[in-house]
Amino acid sequence: MAITYTSGEQVEVYRFSIPATILIPLTAVFLQAWLPLRFPFFTIFDLPLLVTIGFATARRSPLAGLLTGSVIGILQDALTHHPIGLYGISKTVVGFGASSLGIKLDVEHAGARFLLTIVFYAVHEVVYFMISRGLVGLRMAWTWPHELLSGVANAMLGVLVFMLLDRVKQRT
């Protein structure tokens, strides 16, 4: 398992081209809206979340991470019928956390990415749960088996998504 502490000098910082920065999140949101119609089980995945984590860990800039998470989350919110901000806040926190952690840890290995995705999926769900219950007053049901299964499924898909993102990221 290659979760190793690295100093600021050791970590490599990547960037994404402007088309990739725009199109990849858009594609993720689009697929998240479209695929569940054909494959209902796909609702357990959160592709925008995986892209947020992927971008944040690659860029290793908390500012960029939180802004990316915020924009992707708000875009995702806009397609639901809930107030805008639920996904926005959750993904802002995740983007900030993932990029902050990306500075400290080497997350290039698949195992590390798997664990990182599970952790941030849980963070995302907890934040979303708290906001939607506390601020919006939605009835929410927290079921551990479902969350665990979703976390593992997202982590597995996350490893694949990160591999795809590796192909488009550029070393600074």
Place this chain on the structure above:
Amino acid sequence: MDVLGRYRNLIVLVGVLFAQVLGLAVQVRRTTDSEPTRLIRIWAVGTVTPLEKVLVWVQTSTGSVWHNYFYLRGVRAENRNLKQQIERMSLEQVRMSQDADQARRLQALLAFKEQFISRTMAAQVIGSSGSELSRSVYIDKGESDGIKPDMAVITAEGIVGKVLRVYRATSQVLLIDDQTSGVGAILDKTRLQGILRGTPAGEVVLEKVMSDEAVPAGEMVLTSGGDGIFPKGLLVGRVTKVAPGNELFLNIRVRPAADLSKLEEVLVVTRIDERQAQPDQAGAARAVDILAERLPTVPSKPENAVKADTPGAVAPSNTSSDAKPKPVSPEASAGGGAPAARKTASSPSSSSGSASSGSASGTSLGTSAGTSSGNAATATTTPATKVSPKPVKAAETPKPQPAVEDSPH
């Protein structure tokens, strides 16, 4: 200044979070039906839905070419089965139309107002919200097609949801299994009313049914019309599980009749008419009439012969002693203003109805014979006149006919 630089990331994080929380609070406070759609939603939907439309179009076209031109295996057998099914259903439909007609007459007597779906628009489902907690879909019809918020969305199987937000070329439909939806519903047999709601887990439950009521599993759930969105009587689903719930109410789980996870095409109810029930006079084809057309016809006898053979055969206006009064439509009893449905002369069990008198003579073939004599007025009957099995008896008829009843099955 140095502190600001050091904690810059945290400050920005707090600022962004604060702005979003503030925005959330404003939205939650302002949630009303008249709230205009936010620009950010319009942008997001305008960005995503065109792609979805293109994909759906490609998928539909490809599937259409494949299924309509290449993959035709078993079509002949299916066609044969469908034809047989149509035969059966047409007879069934005629039988049911009589029941419906009777119900309409009774409703008219009670001045009962009904809601009718008078116009629908077919729409294709092109996308979803992509969230487990927001159960809504997008359709490819919007404001430019005449879609408005709160229109009911249905399929042939059952209700689907209501239009929530309308954009220029698309609309968002809130499904009935979403936790924020609510549908007035009624149980088919027990006639208990409740509110149909979705749960966070995506199930559908019927609420507000008292716990001392007996609700059997498998009972059909229909719309009650009480929500002002769905007309009364549309199929919602079936009861799958009944359990004691919180407080005084039952926890009734309902499986929606429409498969909400695999929606492809839906109908948006764009117009609902409310009118007082009117007996259906013009289209009242009766099972006996249709059967009579299919059965070998009896050659009509000369009028004299019929009269000689059937002493009981009377003129249409005759009200013989054994003639029984039958239910008559209000229009008929009011003076025969209703247009009458013309009967076939070979109908073996036709009962003539005197619209002016409001009573049926109870004659069967005798009346048909009378018809052949040229008395066209007597060959008509109002649909209000019920078919009485008694006149069909061969004792009163010149030639025994197969006893045909309303329900041929």
